[in-house]
Amino acid sequence: MRFDLTDLRLFLHVAESGSITSGAEQSHLALASASARIRGMEEALGVPLLERGRRGVETTEAGRTLLHHARMITQQMEKMRADLGEYASGLKGHVRVMCNTSALAEFLPDALAGFMAAHPQVNIDLEERLSYDIVQAIKDGLADIGVIADSVDSTGLETHPFRDDRLVLAMSPSHPLAAQLKRKRSMAFTDALGYDFIGLAGDSALHKYIAGHAARLGKRLTYRVRLRSLDAVCRMAASGAGLAVLPESAVLRSSGAMDIRHVHITDPWAVRKLLICVRHYADLPGYARELVDALRPAAGAQTDKVR
Template sequence: MRFDLTDLQLFIHIAESGSITAGAELSHLALPSASARVRGMEEALSVPLLQRGRRGAEPTEAGRTLLQHARTITRQVENMHAELAQFAAGLKGQVRMLCNTSAITEFLPDALAAFLKTHPRLSINLEERMSREIVQAVADGAADIGIISDAVDRATLQTFPFRDDPLVLVMAPGHPLARQLGNQRRMAFVQALEHDFIGLAGDSAFQQNAIEQATRLGRRFHCKIRLRGFEAVSRMVASGAGLAILPATAARRGSEPLRMVKLSDDWADRKLLICVRDEAALPGYARDLLAALRRPD
């Protein structure tokens, strides 16, 4: 059995794009050449690696095993180049980082700005994802560092404290629910679901979490409008147009007059964690970033 790095990178591209054609394009290979490489890998292993169908191609069980190893090998090669690059001018390396909505908007801008100022030759590829997707990506080697909610299963990863991030229900002081609650400072999420909500636009991981929690309760999360950013949501809520779920930090930071109520649901009393697959296996610059982000236990 003999695979080269082009074979492994091609297989990663096919698996992630769901198509041999797209994988070939991403790998800068002609389609016949890409198909021949996949056949060669399957013949060398005597096992099918892809399940081909009308909608494209997806890895078989053996293919998923190969995918995990391919990601590990290609990442090790990237780490090698990045570590050696510190001896030359230019970037020292790149860290692939995934985080949830709250982390990317509330906590990371200041922390990363300070770190990058002292590490000018490092770049960070930062993306927003759902916490459970982040766990899988870090476990598979598709990301170096993740920031997740403590509500998800992360047994396969190493985790470190990052920030407390409780969620609160916010409303205008004159909203009917505010009058109904009186002096009550705490309530269950289900009690709010009969009212309209203001949400976040796009494929927000934060927004998706609220929808999923409502679904678990057998209720519908009705969103009248979706806006970009917690600040815009706060302004709309202050006008009385609806309720919103916000991180307590974002709710307190806004200048609008809002009534904040704690949620009694366990998922709302959340903490954010940094997760990695293996701290010792990270390249030096990624370990430096991890150390800068970690909160003392």
């Protein structure tokens, strides 16, 4: 049984895309050549690695085992290339980062901009996911670095402090709920569920997070409109069109440009600490370790830990 790196990278691309055609394109191989390589791997092992269907392919149990090892081997190759890159000019590094909505919209842009300016040879793939999906992706080797809320179980991963993230209820001062609250600065989430909401469009991680907590209260959020950015949601909430659950930092940033009120949500899930998570910091390529260091707060008083 002899697999080369081209075989492993091809299988990785096929398994992750669910398509031999897409895997071949990502691997810069002709479809016939890619198919022959996959068949050769299956013949060498004596077991099928993929289940082929009309809508694509899925990995078998043996395929999932190979996928795990292929990821580990390709990651080690990336680490070797990065470490050797310190002795050669022009080598690029590539870091895959997954984060939740608050980190993507509020905290990561400035932090990443400084890092990328100082490291022009490093490229970053940034993807928004729910925190529990990020944890699994890090464990499976689908991402190098994750930014998650501390409300999810990250057992087995190394975590480092990133930022505090409080979710608040934002509204126009003229909204009926604002008049009902008067001078109150906090309220339970359930008391807001009878009103219409403004939210984020698509499969936003923040939208799913809020909807999940409403469902646990036996409620379903009613959205008048869903928008693409936190700033747009702030503007619509300030207009009186509905309530919005937003990171407090987003509301405070917008408050200078619009008349918007916010109150703290007393439910425990609304007060979160964001954490950087990795499988093993020491095993990351050098440039990825530098990114983790750049993202961590300057005042590193909190202790890093393996959960």
